[in-house]
Amino acid sequence: MIVAERKPMEEIKQMVAPYKKLLLVGCGTCVTVCWAGGEKEVGILASQLRLARQAEGKEISIIEATVERQCEKEMVSELRDKVKQVEAVLSLACGAGVQTMAGMFEETPVFPALNTTFVGMPEQEGIWTEMCGLCGDCFLDRTGGICPMVRCAKGLLNGPCGGTRRGGKCEVDPEKDCAWVLIYRRLEKQGRLDLMKKYYPPKNFRAVKRPGKIQAVKA
Amino acid sequence: MAVSFKETLKTKDFIVTAEAAPVKGSNVSKMIEDIELLKDKVDALNVTDNQSSVMRYPSLGTCLLVKEHGGEPVLQITCRDRNRLAIQADLLFAYSRGIDNVLCLTGDSIDVGDHKEAKPVFDLDSVQLIHLVHIMNSGKDLVGNELDGAVDFCVGASATPSSDPLEPQLVKVGKKLDGGISFIQTQAVYDFDELRSFVKVIRGMDSKVKILAGIVPVVGARMAAYMNENVPGIFVPQYLIDELSQTPKGKGVSKGIEIAARMIKQIKEEKICDGVHIMFIGRESRIPEILEGAGLL
Amino acid sequence: MSNKIIAFCCEHSAYLAADLAGKQGLHYPENVRLIRVPCAGRVDVTHILKAFEKGAAAVLVVGCEEGACQHSTGNTRAKERVNYSQTLLQEIGMDNRRVEMVNVAPGAPHKFVRIIKEMNEKIKEVGEAK
Numbered sequence: 332m333i334v335a336e337r338k339p340m341e342e343i344k345q346m347v348a349p350y351k352k353l354l355l356v357g358c359g360t361c362v363t364v365c366w367a368g369g370e371k372e373v374g375i376l377a378s379q380l381r382l383a384r385q386a387e388g389k390e391i392s393i394i395e396a397t398v399e400r401q402c403e404k405e406m407v408s409e410l411r412d413k414v415k416q417v418e419a420v421l422s423l424a425c426g427a428g429v430q431t432m433a434g435m436f437e438e439t440p441v442f443p444a445l446n447t448t449f450v451g452m453p454e455q456e457g458i459w460t461e462m463c464g465l466c467g468d469c470f471l472d473r474t475g476g477i478c479p480m481v482r483c484a485k486g487l488l489n490g491p492c493g494g495t496r497r498g499g500k501c502e503v504d505p506e507k508d509c510a511w512v513l514i515y516r517r518l519e520k521q522g523r524l525d526l527m528k529k530y531y532p533p534k535n536f537r538a539v540k541r542p543g544k545i546q547a548v549k550a
Numbered sequence: 551m552a553v554s555f556k557e558t559l560k561t562k563d564f565i566v567t568a569e570a571a572p573v574k575g576s577n578v579s580k581m582i583e584d585i586e587l588l589k590d591k592v593d594a595l596n597v598t599d600n601q602s603s604v605m606r607y608p609s610l611g612t613c614l615l616v617k618e619h620g621g622e623p624v625l626q627i628t629c630r631d632r633n634r635l636a637i638q639a640d641l642l643f644a645y646s647r648g649i650d651n652v653l654c655l656t657g658d659s660i661d662v663g664d665h666k667e668a669k670p671v672f673d674l675d676s677v678q679l680i681h682l683v684h685i686m687n688s689g690k691d692l693v694g695n696e697l698d699g700a701v702d703f704c705v706g707a708s709a710t711p712s713s714d715p716l717e718p719q720l721v722k723v724g725k726k727l728d729g730g731i732s733f734i735q736t737q738a739v740y741d742f743d744e745l746r747s748f749v750k751v752i753r754g755m756d757s758k759v760k761i762l763a764g765i766v767p768v769v770g771a772r773m774a775a776y777m778n779e780n781v782p783g784i785f786v787p788q789y790l791i792d793e794l795s796q797t798p799k800g801k802g803v804s805k806g807i808e809i810a811a812r813m814i815k816q817i818k819e820e821k822i823c824d825g826v827h828i829m830f831i832g833r834e835s836r837i838p839e840i841l842e843g844a845g846l847l
Numbered sequence: 848m849s850n851k852i853i854a855f856c857c858e859h860s861a862y863l864a865a866d867l868a869g870k871q872g873l874h875y876p877e878n879v880r881l882i883r884v885p886c887a888g889r890v891d892v893t894h895i896l897k898a899f900e901k902g903a904a905a906v907l908v909v910g911c912e913e914g915a916c917q918h919s920t921g922n923t924r925a926k927e928r929v930n931y932s933q934t935l936l937q938e939i940g941m942d943n944r945r946v947e948m949v950n951v952a953p954g955a956p957h958k959f960v961r962i963i964k965e966m967n968e969k970i971k972e973v974g975e976a977k
Contacts, residue, residue: 340938371893375935378896383939385900385977484659485630485670489677490722492656493710493737494782499718502782503659515718527721530728533634533678533692 332452333361333425334459335368335445337376343421344383346442351390352417353380355444356410356432357397358424365459367445368423370397376423376444401428407435414439449481467539473526475517480534482510488531552622555594555651556704559732559760564818565825566846567594567624567735567762568837570616572607581607581615584834589621591841596624596653596735596827600631603663610640613649624706625649628657633673634682634692641686645701653706653735654679654726677722680705680729706733710783711748712741720751727756734759735827737783738766740790740813742822749823761823765814767830767840769806771795807836811843818844848975852879852966853898854907855890859917860953861909868956875960876967879907887911887948888921895932895946904976905966906932906946909959913950922950942973 337343347353355373363369377393384391394413398406401424410432414420419440422429425447433441449461464481470488471478480486484503491511494502499512518524558565568588573581588595595616599609613623625644627637641652656676660668674682682692689700707726713719723734734752739745749761766784768774771794774786790809797805814826830837841847856862862883868875884890887910898906908929910922926948933943949962 344939371891374893375896378893378900379935379939381900382896382936382941386940388977484661485656485672485675487656487672487675489675489725491713491718492676493708493713493719494658495710495713495719496782497714497785499715503661509718511718511722512715515715515721524721527718528724530677530681530725532681533674536673 332364332450333427333447334365334449334451334461335362335425335447336365337367337372337423338444338446340379340383343376343442343444344380347380347419347421350417350419352392352394352419354394354396354410354413354417354420355380356401356420356422356424357395358401358422358428359397359399360401362423362425362428362445363397365453366457368425368428370395373397373423376421401425402431404431404435407431411436465539466534466536467543468535470531470534473529473531474514475521475523475526477510477514477517479510479514482513487511488534490527552589552620553593554704555622555624556732558593558622559704562593562825564846565733565760565762566592566814566841567596567825567827568592568834569827569829569831570595570597570612570834571601571831572597572609572612574604574606576607578607578612578615581612582619585616585619585621587835588837589616589619591838591847592828593825594622594624594651597626599626599628599655599657600663601658601831603630603658603660603665605663605665610644610649613644614647617648622651623649624651624653626653626655627679628655629672629674629676629679630657630660631671633671637674637679637682638686638691641683641701641703642697642699645703646699650702651704651706652683653708654683654731655708676707677725677729680707680726680731684730704733705729705731706735707731708737709734709748709752710737711739711744712737712783712785723752724755727752727759731759733762733824735762736764738764738777738829740768740786742813742816742820745817745822760825762825762827763817763823765810765826765828765840767803767806767810767828767833768794770797770802773802803833803836807839808843810840814840814844814846818846848977849902850878850904850967850970850975851902852876852905852907852963852970853882853903854879854909854963855882855884855887855894857887857910857922858883858885860911860915861887861949861951861959863953864951864956864959867954868960871956873956873960875963878967879963886916886918886921887925888916888918890925890928892928892932892935895929896935899936899941899945899976902976904945904970904974907962907966908946908948909951909962910948911950912952915952922948944969944973 357368357373414436421444423444429443450463451459451461454460495509499509501507597609597612613625616623660670709723774791777784916922929948932946936943
C-alpha cells in the first residue's frame with residue numbers, strides 16, 4: 332500500500348494561512364491504514380488548525396470529510412457541494428489523491444497535507460517499511476522475493492557493496508539489514524544461490540515511460 | 551616516463567600503489583607536490599572519486615595532473631554521481647588523454663558525505679561498470695554503437711575481506727572476476743589470517759588476478775576505535791589498538807607509519823599477496839616513510 | 848478567558864474517588880468539569896483537542912492505577928494518547944503541560960483533590976484559555 336506521513340505543522344499552517352474557509356479531505360484507503368490521512372487524522376488536524384487560529388485571534392471554519400478513495404474521480408465528485416463552500420482544500424491523501432482533487436475542482440486551490448513516502452507494508456504496529464520502487468520491471472524472481480532496488484540503499488543488482496556492517500547491516504543505517512545479505516540467506520535456504528551468481532546487466536529505467544499510463548484489459 | 555601499470559602488473563613481483571585524494575577547491579599545488587614526491591616511488595597513483603561522498607576536485611582532473619607530471623594514474627570511477635552516459639563520456643576522455651587504468655567502484659552512500667540531499671545515481675553497479683569498460687574496450691558503447699576510436703583500459707575492482715557475513719561479498723567478487731579484472735584492491739586489512747584465507751578463495755576463482763592489500767595506517771587508538779565503530783568494512787584488531795594506546799602523545803603518526811611499514815614488509819616477505827595499496831589520506835607526503843620502513847625505497 | 852479544567856474520569860476509579868471526595872466534604876476547585884467515561888482508554892486524542900477548542904484551559908485524563916485497569920490496558924493506552932496529544936499541542940505552539948494523564952485509585956479522594964489543585968497551579972503558570 333501507499334505510505335505517507337503528515338507534513339510539519341508549520342508548513343501546513345503557512346499553506347493555508349490566507350484562507351478562512353477550508354475543506355479537509357481524508358482518504359479511506361492506504362493513508363487511513365498508515366495513520367496519516369484517515370477520518371481520524373482529518374479530525375485531529377482540523378482541531379489543531381482551529382486551536383492555532385484561536386490562539387492567533389483569527390477566524391477559520393473547517394469542513395471535514397473523508398472519501399473512500401481520493402484517487403478516484405467518482406468518489407471525489409461527492410465532495411462538489413462542500414468544495415463550493417470553501418476557499419481552499421487541504422487534502423490528506425497521497426500525491427495521486429491530491430491531484431485527483433485538484434483536477435476535479437480546478438477553481439479551488441488544493442494543498443497537500445501529507446508527504447507521500449513509499450509503497451510498503453506494516454512491519455509491526457506503527458512501523459511501515461518500503462518494499463517496492465514501482466520500477467515497472469520486477470526483479471523479485473531473481474532475488475528470493477526481496478527487492479534490491481529499494482531495500483538496498485544503493486539499489487545494486489549484482490550483490491552487496493563493500494560497506495556491509497558487521498552482522499549484515501547496511502552501510503547507511505545500522506538499524507537496517509543489508510538487502511543482499513537477506514537475499515543471499517533466502518536463496519541459500521531455497522537452494523537457488525546460482526541465481527545470485529549470475530550477472531545482471533544495467534537495469535532498464537525506462538520500463539515505465541514517465542509519466543506512466545497503462546491501458547489494461549478487463550477480464 | 552612511468553612504466554604502464556598494465557605492464558607492472560604483468561612483470562613486477564611486488565606492486566605498490568598509493569591513493570591520491572583530490573583537494574576541495576581549485577588550488578592544486580599541494581596535489582602537484584604530492585604527485586612529484588610519489589610518482590617515482592610507487593607503481594601507480596590511484597585517484598579517488600568524490601571520496602566518502604564529499605565533493606572535491608575531480609578524479610579525472612587529478613589523473614591528468616598525475617599524467618602531466620610523469621606519473622601513472624589509476625582513475626577511480628564510482629557509480630554514485632554519474633549515469634551510464636556520463637561514465638562512458640568520462641572514460642572516452644580519460645583514454646584520449648592517456649589515462650588507461652580504471653578502478654570500478656560502487657561508491658559510498660550519499661548519506662556519509664557532505665551533500666546529503668543530493669540525488670544518488672547508482673544507474674550502474676560496480677559489476678555492471680566492469681562489463682561496461684570491457685564493452686567499450688571492444689570498440690562499442692553500452693548499447694552497441696560503434697566508437698570512432700576504441701579504448702583499452704586495464705580494469706581493477708575492490709573487495710572487502712573482512713565483510714561479515716563474507717559469503718555474499720565473495721559472490722560479488724566472483725562476478726567481478728567473471729567480468730574481467732586485472733587487479734583487486736582490498737579495503738584496509740589488519741588481520742593477515744583473514745587476508746590469507748581471502749587470497750586463497752580468490753586464487754581458487756582466478757589464478758591470474760593481482761591482489762593488492764589495502765593499507766591504512768592507524769595513527770592512534772582513538773582513530774582505531776572510531777574506524778571500528780564508523781567505517782564499514784574495516785576492523786582494527788585489539789593487539790594493534792593496545793600497541794597504539796601505549797604510544798606516547800605526539801608519536802601516533804610515526805607509530806602508525808611504523809606499523810604500516812611492518813605490515814607491508816610481512817606481506818612481501820611471506821608473499822601473502824601481490825602487493826599493497828597504501829591509503830594515507832591527508833598525509834600523502836609521509837608515504838615515503840612507510841615505503842622506506844618497508845624496505846621498498 | 849477561562850480557567851476551566853476538563854477531567855475525563857474513569858468510572859471504575861477516578862469518578863468514584865471524586866464521588867467519595869464529595870461525600871467526605873473535601874473541597875476541590877469549582878472550575879473543574881468531570882466527564883464520566885467507561886474507561887480512560889475510551890478518551891481519544893480528538894476528545895482532548897475538542898475540549899481545548901471548546902475553551903478548556905487544561906485537560907486531565909484520570910484512570911485507574913497502573914495494573915488495575917478493568918479493561919487491562921485502557922489506562923496505558925490513555926497514557927500513550929495523552930503523550931501524543933502533548934506532541935500535537937506543541938506543534939501548534941501550545942504548552943503541552945495543559946494536558947496530563949493521572950492514575951487514581953477509587954478509594955483515593957485526597958489524591959483526586961490534589962491533582963485538581965496541582966493542575967490549577969499549572970494553569971497559573973501557563974495561562975488561562977483565551
